[in-house]
Amino acid sequence: MYIFDSVQKIKRLFTPQNEGKVSLYVCGPTVYDDAHLGHAKSALVFDLLTRVLKANGYAVTYARNITDIDDKIIKKAQEQNKTIKEITEFYTEAFHKEMQSIGVSRPDLEPKATESLDAMFTLIQKLIDSNHAYKTEDGDVYFDTSSDSEYLSLSKRVQEEEEKQNRVESSSAKKNSADFALWKSVKDGSITFDSPFGAGRPGWHVECSAMIEKHLALPHAKFAVDIHGGGADLLFPHHENEAAQTRCGTNHALANYWMHNGFVNIDGEKMSKSLGNSFFLKDALKVYDGEVLRFYLLSTHYRSNFNFNEEDLQSAKKRLDKIYRLKKRLFGLACGTEKTLFQEELLKALSDDLNISNSLALIDAMITHANETLDTAGKHKELKAQTLSNLGYIEEVLGFGMKNPFEYFQSGVDETTKAKITELIFQRDEAKKIKDFITSDRIRDEILLYGIGIMDTPQGTFWEKV
RNA sequence: GGUGCCAUCGCCAAGUGGUAAGGCCGCAGCCUGCAAAGCUGCUAUCCCCAGUUCAAAUCUGGGUGGCACCUCCA
Structure with missing residues (x-):
């Protein structure tokens, strides 16, 4: 299996630290609003990755966090006169339901920030004790980026430029403008959590490092997890900061392989909260079949930017239709299980940094061959058994063709x-x-x-x- | 301003040194009462210029044109 490591920027042969076992951590949603197509894309990519890893024989432990402490959540709770729990539970449930409808399996672990505060305190304290973090007079705790010689090694940015161009107003209490909050003290009486550092809220970056330590990390491993993933926008500053915290606050580096998925644009425009043009998954599901969305969003390589538009979606649907047409043609026959050359080749293609284009080309060739044989030799028993086995394999590894074919075409x-x-x-x-x-x-x-x-x-x- | 990515047939999209996969659309044919579905066949020299090489879409340099991150973001 080969994975493109977005930090080293090369395709690397994947070797887990523990033979046969893979730990994967992906940054999940902040549950204060509906999931958009970008969340769907990310969830799909790592759903595919876990399937391919499993098909390669690895035992995978996949964790995707739920950020349920955040200023935006608190703001929404206050606006709607609700508790943050009401807000986060509502959107978490919606997230799960929508992800299920596009065939995304639940991760093995879904740690929540509210349930991981102890781990955050431990990490922050370690960083303070080792002089990698400091408290300000306001009661905030900041990570001292100047204390980490490897800071910016992930994103390969240049420190001086960062400082010169930093668009964030730098707080006078910070030693360096790049320093980021581990703990934000809150004194305005709004929602806070008690901590050894005073009442307040954790910084966003610290939760991932803390949760990884608590739920996934092997005590003596060189890397806390084998693979860390997320959207391309997270590389900086989020992952840079996570990596710094773990490097300085524990005895290992954060991840051996970093994977970042490309962005979803809508008709050529960036989808973002600030632009207010988010295409919510729940709205897309009103118009399009969940599996069609799954197929479409996965039909382009995960690292490329993805331009969502109706025309391409219809084109992708027709490709998925072909899988179901063949399935329909063989409907009612007992499912075969024999391994075929096709399956070997499909797994090989997917194992090459999830090369979906080659995978789909292989699937199309398999379908054409099966149809051709069925056209000319309709009673070809062996071909039928192999084809059914192949279709089952596509379901397992790619999650395409899960439905009853008649229902699919009549939904x-x-x-x-x-x-x-x-x-x-x-x-x-x-x-x-x-x-x-x-x-x-x-x-x-x-x-x-x-x-x-x-x-x-x-x-x-x-x-x-x- | 800094950093990075990308540019392949009408559209989507693989391929990253050895002579251009696949899908959609289109055209022709087989099949069909006619269709639909399925099958067969046909359609590109890879943004431009220069260089390296026996050989480049693939490497190097220079253009041009897109885009992303540097701010909450997947």
Whole structure:
């Protein structure tokens, strides 16, 4: 398995620290708003990664945190006159539900900031004790970036430039403008947490380092986790700061491999909170099938920026349709389990830094070959068994083709319409029997008005939503 | 201003030194009562210029054009 390490900027052969076992940590959502397509993309990418790692025989421990302490959460709670727990539980539940609808499995661990404060205190205290952090007169605790000779080694930025160009107003209490808060004291009477450093709230960066120590890190390992992932925007400052905290506050570095997924743009425009053009997953799910969204968002390499638009989505849907058409063709047959060359090649492609393009090309070739053989030798038993096994493998490793193929093509059609279609198809069959093609074609046109296309096969007439 | 990324057929998109995968769209054909689905065939020399090399889309230098991060962000 090869992984592109976004810190070393090269593709590296993946070797876990513990043979056969992989620890993966991914920065999860701050639960104060609905998940947008960018959250979906990130979740999908690392869902795919865990599937591929498992297919390679690794036992994977995948942790994705839930940030449930944050100024934005508190602001929202105050605005809506709710507790932060009401806010975070609502959005956490929505997040889980929406992720499930695009086929994202739950991580093994989902640590929450509110449940990891003890680990944060321990880490902050260690940083203070080792002179990597300092308290200000206001009661804040800052990480001293000048104490870490390797600071900026992740993002390869230049310190002087950072300071000169730093757009954040630097607090006079900070020693260096790049220093970031580990603990923010709060004295305005709003929501706070008690800590050895006084009442306040943790800084954002510290929670990930602390949770990794608490839930994943091996005590004597060189790296706390094998792989650390997240969106491309997190490399700096978030991951830079996480890495600094762990490096200085523990006896190991944070991660051996760093993976950052590209951004999702909407019709060529960056999607961001400040621009207010977020495309929420829940809205996308009202219009598009969850699995189509999954396929579409995964159909481009994870590191590339992704431009979401209707035309490409429809093009991706047609590609997914082909998987389901083949599945439909073999519907009802017992699932095969034999390993095939195709599966070997598919895993090889995916194991090359998740090369999805090559993987999809292999799938298309497999589908074409299967269809071709079924066209010419419909009773080819061995081919059928292998194809079913291949389709099962695609489900397992990529999460494509999980549904009943008939339901997939008919999703979104209500029962009344279904009954009507069935009736019309019956009438058309009667007309066809007596070769009254004028009537049968008229009925087909009528069915089309419902947005339904039909196809005559030796097994009878089937219909699909167009 | 700093740092980094990218530029491949109408569209999406692999390939990163050995002579351009795949999908969508389009055209032609097979199949079909006709369709749909499926199958077959056809469609690019890789932004521009210069260089290195027996050989470059792939490496180097210079342009041009996009984009991202440096601020909450996946």
